[in-house]
Amino acid sequence: MMGDRRVDQAALFYEFSLERHVPADHLLRSIDRFVDLDGVRAHLRPYYSSTGRPSIDPELLIRMLLVGYCFGIRSERRLCEEVHLNLAYRWFCRLGLDGDVPDHSTFSKNRHGRFRDSDLLRLLFETVVRRCIEEGLVGGAGFAVDASLIKADANRQSGTDGANGLDPEVSSRAVDEYLAVLDDAAFGAATPVTPKYLAPADPASRWTGANGGMAFYAYSTNYLIDLDNAVIVDVEASTAIRQAEVTAAKTMIVRAQECFDLHPERLAADTAYGSAEMLAWLVDEQAIEPHIPVFDKSARTDGTFSRDDFTYDPEQDLYVCPAGKHLRKYRRAFAVPRTGVLKDKTVRYRASKRDCGPCPMKSRCCPNAPARKVPRSVHEAARDKARAIAKTEAYVTSRRQRKKVEMLFAHLKRILKLDRLRLRGPCGARDEFLLAATAQNLRKLAKLVPTPSPIMAT
Structure with missing residues (x-):
């Protein structure tokens, strides 16, 4: 019916x-x-x-x-x-x-x-991180760091030549913020290179083609996560270049120790963080094991010997070539001792012409020079420690766990829809990144901490 x-x-x-x-x-x-x-x-x-x-x-x-x-x-x-x-x-x-x-x-x-x-949004983010620590979701032994490009709210076709700067008549909140961060190590002072293009709508954003496709204006969101449950321990906005991302990583590691008393034993990252200066900062100043591939371009492609073919003797401070000859910083004593450190923070070790001239391996070593030179970074000891760690099982585990930060970036862009910024300027980027990281940590808490069962009346 x-x-x-x-x-x-x-x-x-x-x-x-x-x-x-x-x-x-x-x-x-x-x-x-x-x-x-x-x-x-x-x-x-x-x-x-x-x-x-x-x-x-x-x-x-x-x-x-x-x-x-x-x-x-x-x-x-x-x-x-x-x-x-x-x-x-x-x-x-x-x-x-x-x-x-x-x-x-x-x-x-x-x-x-x-x-x-x-700085309310920073306070909100840190409050949620402290709750994650209280709930036991943060181990504190292993961290991972990485950065991801987020498109800025700027039209890629309306940029101006970076060498000519901005139009003096252009005035907006984003321009004021751009001028305010010109000396910031995470933005304007990250590199002396003049940007190729500037976006009048958001000049602090960086013109980049790092993704391999069409270039666009972008910011970088930097995550420092705990490897146990992929909790975001800190987040920082920076311009979209490698030097700024490394600087942001240092800032986040120091801030995590100051705010939450978290000091990791190891840090996992990709090759972008494997520069000699960064590895030395981790090993010598922070006592953190770098589970990071070493950024090294010393390998030669013309068939001649690379630096790895020479053996360094730390006791005598010299290199031994494949023919058994010695390469030294200096071959005579100076009244005033010299360090031999050049502007690029390397030391040159040189072979003798008398050794290289009649050497049968000269064609494979230095065919276009009278004697071989081998550069060594002043931070080579930290690089050697990173290379030694890369041969351990713990390094293999860290490389696998490091993918958790990539998954957070995928979640950020695909689920939270933050593949393009809505706010402009460095402050707008910080606001959006802090709120998104807070939301991700709250969702993590909701997923991993079970809801207490209601107490039944008797």
Whole structure:
């Protein structure tokens, strides 16, 4: 029998529980256990006036931003619409059924003002990391570091010649931020090379073709993760070049020790972090084992002997060539001792012409020079330690575990939809990277920490 037609009739009273309508296995229920915003209001109090109209609750704005980054809602206009309609979002934001959703412009006003001035998003990220540590998700023995390119909000076809600089009449918030970071080691001071192109809309972004396809303007998001459960211990924004990414890695390692008292025993990374200076910093200054391939271009392709064919004798401080002859820094004593260190932080070891001239191996060693020279970095001891570690089983394990950071970048771009920035300037990049890393750690907590079972009444 066909049922009666349902007619919408307005009732005088409704009994509705928002708590009951949010499923028990909803992601926001799991995340809500780990969102601690008790200190937000006290942290922001100095940045609010004591007079005037009451402001939008900053806790509400933070909860809405977490919803947006956890579910890949990139537009703040759309985020306001979704929170208005979605019951689970309303429950998480503590809005109830009749709470008003703030206008999207409120986010911009607070972001460019109070949130950045107080570094609130950094505080939020560190609060979540501390919760991960308390829950036992961070071992602290092994870390991995890597960077990934994120496209900037700049049209690749509207750039100007970097050698000519920006138009003096161009003025915007992104330009002001670009001028402010010209001396920053992670941005303008990362390299003396003049950028090929500058984007007037976001000049701090870097023109790069590192992905192998068409070049574009980009920033780098740098992750330092713990290898046990791939928890993001720190995140840093930088310009999209290798030198800046190495600098960001050092900053994150030092900051993790200062903020969380985390000092890893080993660090896994790719060859971009295998320069002599970086390896020496890890080994000599930080006492961290570098599970990193050595960045080495000493191998020759013309069939002649490479530096690896020469044996270094640390006791006598000399190299021994394949013919058994000695290569030394100097062949006479000086009244004032000399280090022999050149501007490129290398030392040249030279063979004698009397040894190389009649040598039968000269055609395979130095066919176009009277004697052979072998350069040695002042940080070669750290490089040798990295080469020795690369022959161990622990290194093989670290190389396999290092893929966890690549998976986080894939999750960032494919699930959280952060393959292109929405905000401009270095500050905008920092804001987006901090919020995305916070969302990833919250999702990690929700996945790995089980929900406590309710206690049944007896």
